[in-house]
Amino acid sequence: MKVTLISPYDDVTAFGVRSLSSFLRENGHDTRVILLPPRHGSPERRSREYDDRVLSDVVSLCEGSGMVGISLMTNYLSHAVKLTEVIRKKLDVPIVWGGIHPTIRPEESLDYADWICVGDGEDPLLEFVNTLEQGGDVSQTPSFWHKSNGEIQRNPLAPLRRELDEFPAPDYSFEDHYVAMGTSVQPLTVEIMSRFLFEASSHRHHGGIDYLTMTGRGCPHCCTYCMNDKMRTLYKGQKFFRWRSVQHLIRELEFAKEKMPFIGGILLSDDTFLGRPVAQIREFCKEYKEKIGLPFFCYCSPITSTEEKLGLMVDAGLTEVHMGVESGSPRIQQVFKREKMGNDCVLEAMKVINKFKDRLLPPGYDFITDVPYQTREDGIDNLKLIAEIPKPYRVKPFSLVMFPGTEIHDMAMMDGFIIDDRSEVYEKDFDDLQHNYLNLLLVLTRGGNFPSWLIKLLIRKPVVAALDSQCMKWLIELSFFSLRQFIRATHLFMRLGKLRHVKAPVAVEAG
Ligand code: SF4
Structure with a gap:
């Protein structure tokens, strides 16, 4: 059939x-x-x-x-x-x-x-x-x-x-596969695939095109805004957090590399690849180095980012990590049920990552803002933590989307923070930060170049009180508008640059 x-x-x-x-x-x-x-x-x-x-x-x-x-x-x-x-x-x-x-x-x-x-x-x-x-x-x-x-x-x-x-690797046969391009749907070829991946910033971590895969299902943590928590509840009593074996994963990567020669890097998109036991990490690194040998990217959590694991991974070709920090406020960490990943733990993990700064690209640290339970103090706590991060780093702020089924969604519904799911949740984009002074500072710290002393100065209470006020709203709006124009221009510039490269995969395929 x-x-x-x-x-x-x-x-x-x-x-x-x-x-x-x-x-x-x-x-x-x-x-x-x-x-x-x-x-x-x-x-x-x-x-x-x-x-x-x-x-x-x-x-x-x-x-x-x-x-x-x-x-x-x-x-x-x-x-x-x-x-x-x-x-x-x-x-x-x-x-x-x-x-x-x-x-x-x-x-x-x-x-x-x-x-x-x-x-x-x-x-x-x-x-x-x-x-x-x-x-x-x-x-x-x-x-x-x-x-x-x-x-x-x-x-x-x-x-x-x-x-x-027991499950096979994802289907990259390119047989009977189609993709929408512009105003029509066309057969998906290796060359078209390369173009799509080339244009997606999420697949461009190493200057080349990344192949994305997942090496497990589930997560050991239970953050209140995450679907994993809901899924674990659904399968209560069963083993929900599972890994694929190293051999299974390496076979997939070997196939992908052969089928799509344009691949220049691997993106391990599990939420916490470093949650694997160290023996597995060692096995993976040995096999990966021998059989794949491409630069790769992974996500990590503050709890599992040990020097031993990171050392093995860097040696095997890891070039970039992203870590979910989510909040620098102990109060919001509680709301998120992430108390175990408090500021001390996070800073310790950052120090470990920083030991590899000469061999890694600047690590990315995710923060969640626009939490309905967040006070001005909590927002300041985020920036206080950012001021302590060892350089180099990048910050990625996200606006909280309270997906239905998550604990925080139920809480927010009960507390009257969500009235209409469709407009306030389904259509919400986590890139659309609320326009306020503290979010503006978060955005400005993205590149990791903002001097720590300046962050500390700008979050002093009198400064925040003056700039986070109603009468300064116009200035904040103007700043966000200018930033958006700047980002658009940068994207356009990058896109034009990328398009010049698009032919490269065609040549590879033809060869
Ligand atoms: S650590 Fe990440 S994947 Fe795991 S529950 Fe928290 S948000 Fe979800």
Whole structure:
């Protein structure tokens, strides 16, 4: 049976959809993968909607499928709704939604989709497709929910697979893969893939193009704003935090390197790769150095960033790390349930990272702002911590998005901080910081060049009181406006520079 899997995400890596595609193919089904990055080619990225021609191409590509699956996160809901509507209008095919949004908002998702799959999708989806192909009754498929006579039928969750190695690596076959480009959907080739990755700043950590992968599922921590916490609750009593073996991962990277010779680096996008035991890190580093040998990037957490692990990784080619600091305020750390990763722990990890400054690019430190429980004091605490960070560094501030299903979302709902999910959560972009004085300072510290003494001066209480006031609002707005223009001009400049490079992967492919 042909199964069409659609990803509306901006990142054409689409790890989830590619993993499902591999798994279904391994089990004897044909799959077609359609990648629909809505923002591609649009200067006003957020407002980007699919072109009518793209939608009609999608419908044509879904013809003849026994099932259409759409994977979605909350902030892609409107795209999934649109796709579902146009496919349903033209084709009589079951439409299944999977991914994080249907998992946390199943009832709402069933207002649009015929079926939803809750939680990990591989095994339930295979059972659904097998049953459908044999003409059996799919209504009892574990993890699948649907509406029957207006009533929601909620099937129990399928058990989690303990061994991630039992799943194949994501599908990079480039066979029957399509991607939206401009106003049409075209077959995805290695060359087009290189172009997409080249243009995505998230894939450009080493001056070349990065291949992104995930080496595990879950996380040992339980931050109140994170979906991992919700997923762990969903699978209570089961082993939710799982790693792929080093051998499994290296095989994937070897394949990717061979298939896509343009790859210049590897991006390990697990939330905390260094959470692996040191013996595994050692094994990975040895294998990676021998068989892959490309510069690589990983995320780390303050708790697991030890000198021994980082030393091994740097020696194997690690060139950049990102760490979630999230808040410098002990009060907000409590709200986030990150007390174990308090300022002492964070600064200790930063010192360890700084020991490798001659061999690493400046590390990135993430901070979350616009927390409804945050006072001016808490905002000042963020900047106090930043003033203590050993240089070089970069700061990445994010505006808190309280996704449904997270603990902080429920708290904020109860406390009246969220009235309308759609406008205040679903459509919110974590890059859209509130325009206030302390956020402006956060943005100005991004490059890590702001002198610590100046930060300390600018967060003194009388200065903050004067500049964070209503009568200075115009100055703050003007500063944000100027910064935005500057960033746009820089992006445009970089984009023009990048486009000059785009031909390189073509030559590689032809060779
Ligand atoms: S450490 Fe990161 S991935 Fe883990 S729960 Fe916290 S935010 Fe989520």
